[in-house]
Amino acid sequence: MTTASLKSTPSEPSHGVLEQAAEWFAVLDSGEATAADRSRWESWLAESAEHQEAWRYVERISHRFEPIKASSERQTAITAYERANSVLARRRQVLLGIASIAGSGLLGWITWRHTPLPGTAQAWMADYRTGTGEVREIALSDGTRIWINAVSAFNQDYRPDQRRLQLVKGEVLIDTAADPLRRPFYVETPQGRLQALGTRFTVRLDETETFVAVFEGRIEVRTATTGATTIIPAGQQLRFTDASLAAAEAADPAREAWTRGLLVARNIPLSDVVKELRRHHHGHLGLAPEVADLRVFGGYPVGDPDRTLAMLESVMPIRVHRTQPWWVSIEPRGEAAR
Amino acid sequence: MPHARRVESQGVDKIVSPPEYASPTIEHLYDDHHDWLQGWLRRRLGNAADAADLAHDAFLRLIEKPRRFDSAPEARVYLRTMANGLCVDLWRRRSIEQAWLDTLAARPEAVAPSAEHQVIVLEALQEIDTMLRSLPPKAARAFVLAVAGDMTHKEVAQELGVSTRTVTTYVAQAMLHCLRLEARQVVEELPCSGEQTPSFPTTVPAVS
Structure with a gap:
């Protein structure tokens, strides 16, 4: 079935054109599109065969909703979809809970992981959290200082016998203070537990991994499911999942730069820079796959996404396409513009 | 079947x-x-x-x-x-x-x-679910309400408790996601790296 359409369309729309089509769809679908919007869309459509092909895709996708839209049971169908999804989400949560009980002996950890809340809700309810574009420095009661990156959240749980933080989302840089009570200092993530042995270190949660870089002192890591442990000395960094530890490698001191709203890039792919920028940019920030692997060098003020994008655009073969303030996409330069 | x-x-x-x-x-x-x-x-x-x-x-x-x-x-x-x-x-x-x-x-x-009508709607729901399953739940919900439910983005915003602009962004992101799936199907997938079987990262990706 797909081969027929392949033959009739020699070229497939580029990522950038698909982004434009998606954006036009959203504008026209919003219920607030003006006559001017429509005529701008019409001229966009008339511009090229590639735009028309992309719009055919849009229509094909909208068409899949037709049986529901046309049904006398439209509302029932939508309710059923939402119900099924909330059941599936709940089951997934329970499964995660079971997985962590099976692996970890830490009671507090279980209750945390078992909380039937999606990640975003956990982040909303966390003791400390930051939104898009917000980096903060926090001093805790024992003198420990924490820099919390944009779109990040953690909980603080200090007890008579231990100091414990739970990283719920994003990234923190921690500079621990010597505790007069000599309580151990722990950071927990869904993948495991870190014990700080007098240190300065950064912890970041990615989808299924925790990343740790140690700048001073040492960190002991213990993975959640398998209980694998290792000690990371100063100047080393590593990633781990709930089951396994990757090999340690030299820590990049530039990892600390985000605390000053800076990203120091040394030969990293553009996609990593964009990932960081998304923490600071409100709305959509798209990246065409053709340019995702371009290497980036230099210091960028990621706290100021517009400036960073302008800087990147001036040194790299990319074009920043901005139709709405909240819909920005990065494309190869020279692609059918306008 | x-x-x-x-x-x-x-x-x-x-x-x-x-x-x-x-x-x-x-x-x-x-x-x-x-x-x-x-x-x-x-x-x-x-x-x-x-x-x-x-x-x-x-x-x-x-x-x-x-x-x-x-x-x-x-x-x-x-x-x-x-x-x-x-x-x-x-x-x-x-x-x-x-x-x-x-x-x-x-x-x-x-x-x-x-019964026939029931099956048609069910199949449409399953197809939509397959298409949207890897999206964040809120974006998928916004998309379904806006497109299948024919609601304006303002109405969806009230339903989800977010801003209208956020709904428009969700709808655009969801549509882009579907478009990319569609494009991939049309091209019949080049021998792509995403198929390189199990998804556990065994090596450490380069870190900045």
């Missing part, structure tokens, strides 16, 4: 593999791994009929998109990853079906839609 497929797949042994696919042919793969895969699926699903269907589906996919394997363990890892995906598919399709039947039964109207 599963029966139709079953009949089709009886021809598995006779399908001629493309010439460049020389090393273990699909016949060999079938002989070596089919029973093992079916057994694995049976343990996983607790149901022999579903296990047989999914094992056949897995081999059908392998015929549609042949791959070469350098060793038997490699083939098994691939087959198991694919079969696992098929289990999730089945599980989601059944969940949608159950929710649809429950919701239909619970609604106040006395007259039920015809």
Whole structure:
């Protein structure tokens, strides 16, 4: 079935054109599109065969909703979809809970992981959290200082016998203070537990991994499911999942730069820079796959996404396409513009 | 439906593999791994009929998109990853079906839609779920409410408790996601790295 359409369309729309089509769809679908919007869309459509092909895709996708839209049971169908999804989400949560009980002996950890809340809700309810574009420095009661990156959240749980933080989302840089009570200092993530042995270190949660870089002192890591442990000395960094530890490698001191709203890039792919920028940019920030692997060098003020994008655009073969303030996409330069 | 497929797949042994696919042919793969895969699926699903269907589906996919394997363990890892995906598919399709039947039964109207109509709507729901499942739940919800429910973005915003602009962004992101799936299907997938079987990162990606 797909081969027929392949033959009739020699070229497939580029990522950038698909982004434009998606954006036009959203504008026209919003219920607030003006006559001017429509005529701008019409001229966009008339511009090229590639735009028309992309719009055919849009229509094909909208068409899949037709049986529901046309049904006398439209509302029932939508309710059923939402119900099924909330059941599936709940089951997934329970499964995660079971997985962590099976692996970890830490009671507090279980209750945390078992909380039937999606990640975003956990982040909303966390003791400390930051939104898009917000980096903060926090001093805790024992003198420990924490820099919390944009779109990040953690909980603080200090007890008579231990100091414990739970990283719920994003990234923190921690500079621990010597505790007069000599309580151990722990950071927990869904993948495991870190014990700080007098240190300065950064912890970041990615989808299924925790990343740790140690700048001073040492960190002991213990993975959640398998209980694998290792000690990371100063100047080393590593990633781990709930089951396994990757090999340690030299820590990049530039990892600390985000605390000053800076990203120091040394030969990293553009996609990593964009990932960081998304923490600071409100709305959509798209990246065409053709340019995702371009290497980036230099210091960028990621706290100021517009400036960073302008800087990147001036040194790299990319074009920043901005139709709405909240819909920005990065494309190869020279692609059918306008 | 599963029966139709079953009949089709009886021809598995006779399908001629493309010439460049020389090393273990699909016949060999079938002989070596089919029973093992079916057994694995049976343990996983607790149901022999579903296990047989999914094992056949897995081999059908392998015929549609042949791959070469350098060793038997490699083939098994691939087959198991694919079969696992098929289990999730089945599980989601059944969940949608159950929710649809429950919701239909619970609604106040006395007259039920015809059986045919019920199936058409169910299939549309399942297709939409397949398309949207890897999106963040809120974006998928916003998209369904706006498109299937014909609600304005302002109405969806009230329903979800977010701003209208956020809804518009969700709708655009969801549409872009669907467009990319569509584009990938049209091109019939280049030999892509995303297919490189299991998804556990074993090496450390470069870190800034």
